Amino acid sequence: MSKPLKQIHLAAHFPGVNNTTVWSDPEAGSHIEFSSFAHFAKTTERAKFDFLFLAEGLRLREQGGKIYDLDVVGRPDTFTVLAALAAVTEHLGLTGTINSTFNEPYEVARQFASLDHLSGGRSAWNVVTSWDAFTGENFRRGGFLPQEERYSRAKEFLATTQELFDSWHGDEILADQESGVFLRDAKPGSFVHTGQHFDIHGQFNVPRSPQGRPVVFQAGDSEEGREFAASSADAIFSRYATLKEGRTFYTDVKNRLAKYGRRHDQLLILPAASFALADTDAEAEELARTVRRQQVSGATALKHLEFVWNRDLSSYDPEGPLPDIDPDVSDNHISKGRAQVRMYRDPLATAREWRELAAANNWSIRDLVINTGNRQNFVGSPETIARTINEYVQADASDGFILVPHITPTGLDAFADKVVPLLQEQGVFRTEYEGPTLRHHLGLAHPDDLQDEQRVAS
């Protein structure tokens, strides 16, 4: 008997600060005005996606001591946009990245619980960590966490907010106008948390929200990040969107669940994926090439090389050969506020590899960056893209994808109109939302039911 078809989960990332949005395209609109977010969210909901995702930025990136000016720069506040989007959508999940280093649990718990109430149970939190003093210069608590403490703070931060969410059980408010009893208990929301990072107590002031707790996502890929996700998250955002890498990652993370007493379906694996969609496969290939060249200008290519070289390369010709000097391997000083820098842990090896690639293919600096940098994960006609996405999911390379269009805010329109119906015809994607909350869309249990289930099991 063949395995039943897995249902695909799809979400959309409204790209904020990034190096993939083709902002110079005449169709590219505002990345700040609410009308852009509303358009994007309505398309996403029309396509019956699980949720919309917003990242966060807390300090403008710098390169060579100056604000980085080649990519989209600037974005609105995550919570505030998501709350407003709740007004123009009915079902769509609303997911925001909120940093656990530059916030305090009481405040973040209030905001997520409020968002969950105001959206009727559609909120989700992508928990991220940082440690750098560079970002910390914008905050009154200052810089800094020793790097090794960032996950310990994140874990305790998340656990603390969950204690706050759970401090109201949901049955405290009677509001009996006749008898005059508003509250069942005199001190609902009471909490005491004593830990390494937080020593707090008192009363939480937001009653229990529709989802009980917002859905939790995790995005870090380190060993600690994977463990954190396996122990505490409902979904993990990965960047492994090839079949082989995806399957390896999928297996690794799902296998970590058992030791936390969790089942395979309690953690979804959702890689980010870009796409180039056109009427035919050939046109899509052409579009993909065009988009890659638009994404990587000569200036962008040089800046990209600077991450690895850790030197000012502005005197080089982007259409010329790679620098023959070696990267500066002292502490990175050229680029600040960009996670990508950490991807190149061995700059000398990376430089060597890139020089060999460039020599073998006769690539200029810009050619190299175009060919080694961001590629569209799915390129083709609607049929090709629908088939490929389904293949990845059925092969357990992922449970679905977070699509990142290269045009804001209309970049998802064609996908919604042309690819989604094909997935629906194949019976692997919903035609209607089955329930009101994001937990429904993701097939996740309500935390209260889960606790009951665990009590019965133990």
Place this chain on the structure above:
Amino acid sequence: MSPSSSSPSLLHLAVALDGTGWHPASWREPEARPRELLTAGYWADLVAEAERGLLDFVTIEDGLGPQSSHFLDPDERTDQVRGRLDAVLIASRIAPLTRHIGLVPTAVVTHTEPFHLSKAIATLDYVSTGRAGLRVQITARPSEAAHFGRRTIPRIEAYDSPETQELVTDLFDEAADHVEAVRRLWDSWEDDAEIRDAATGRFIDRDKLHYIDFEGKHFSVKGPSITPRPPQGQPLVTALGHQTVPYRLIARQADVGYVTPHDTDQARAIVAEIRAEQETAGRADELLHVFGDLVVFLDDDPAEAAARRDRLDTLAGEPYQSDARIFTGTPSQLADLLGEFQAAGLTGFRLRPAVLGHDLPAITRGLVPELQRRGAFRTDYEADTLRGLLGLDRPANRYAAA
């Protein structure tokens, strides 16, 4: 100093939204909807009603701990509304559903980050296309400090002691610093910083982005903001004050101050004090509104309003007391009183409905038409932004080269 876009004889009206209303027994009234306080629909209906009445703006109360009948400590009462949602997020949730009315959530600045607050209010300004404001509040509650665990705030024992004065002054000075950092962040992008220059590949002109380099006693902030300058340039900043120290915050940093005079003499004295502080702060030529706060019980028959207040007091088990004057009477009587206060120097009013479900419609459908008959209130929204409604210009960016 009179605003150019509205006649000086017009007064401004805001309404303060809190739970089911300002009387602690208000939730027991038939119109109160106490089970819906945590839903978006409840707040959408209230703000729609306020907008129907052409009010300048609504404020939304908030706090970093449970509501309490005690000024400093949580209480253990079960007979009053407890629990609430984040006010900035309520305002943002309502913004796309309204078109003209200003949205002014409360934010407690004692334990929160200026960087986060600045981008949140800037974003509220984007989602409302220019109708955002901020009501700045401090907290001296030790219990709320314990929710953050980063500092302790000593419990105020005697209000007139030097220690208390020092604590209160310090909290308000910190609030002034907080607002200063927020305001600088709003200006940290010049309006035309986004250039999308395809020729050079530059998305922004980084010379039009500015580090704010704020250094204060309690914190420092580098900047620039992550969010471009909001539509109003500077969203509205407001604060409530009852004495000299908060009046100084109003004079230094606010666009609208709320005060609580109980008669016209007191109103005159408060306005004079704020104007003097405003001059000391070097802002004498800037328009600063001083609004009177009043709790209102409004009915067509004054006896009915008084009876309603008595009934609610009986339900609450004690007479309702407030920092603000409590008005009980008809819309026409209230219009008389507002006129007298206006003559004493107040430029507008923030009314606190005793029962939102009753007194808010009484404001929009009773008081507003009465004021309009007297030529004292707008008959249509005359501007697209909250600053515009209040006759405030869009300020120049402090960092832009002249």
